[in-house]
Amino acid sequence: MELTIQLSDKIYERLLSTGSRIQGTIGLINPHAGNFNEHVRHTDGYGNAGSRYIRLRHGRATVNEKRVCLSLRIDLDESNIIPSEAIEVESRQASNFVDEALFLINN
Incomplete structure (x- = not known):
């Protein structure tokens, strides 16, 4: 089977310059052609600089500096x-970690 995939210029340039994988999905237009849509990576605006974390058994x-998050x-x-x-328990x-x-x- 042969499939033609259409990429945006931005994704194509990044693929050529970095050589790394780009994760996404392919939306088929027909059985032989589709559009590639990159997975959206959400950032919360707080950034990760200065973040500390601990892995718990379930989370x-x-x-x-700006917030605390607990996920289980x-x-x-x-x-x-x-x-x-x-x-x-967790x-x-x-x-205690927080x-x-x-x-x-803060110090």
Whole structure:
């Protein structure tokens, strides 16, 4: 099978200059042609400079000068895990980390 893909000039120039992968999707126009659409990478405007993070068993806590973020993902079918206990334990770990990180960031 042969497929013709149309890229934007910006993506094509970046592909040639960096030689790295560009992730995206192909929207088919017909069975033999499609348009490439790059995956959108959202940035929150806070940047990652000066960020500190800790990996938790089910997630991650991040601290920077402007905000604190805690993200947990617990599969309900995970054996030997009670979600409410995991939230309590890991949020306590994150809280200790946030206190230490904010102290380091502010001093």
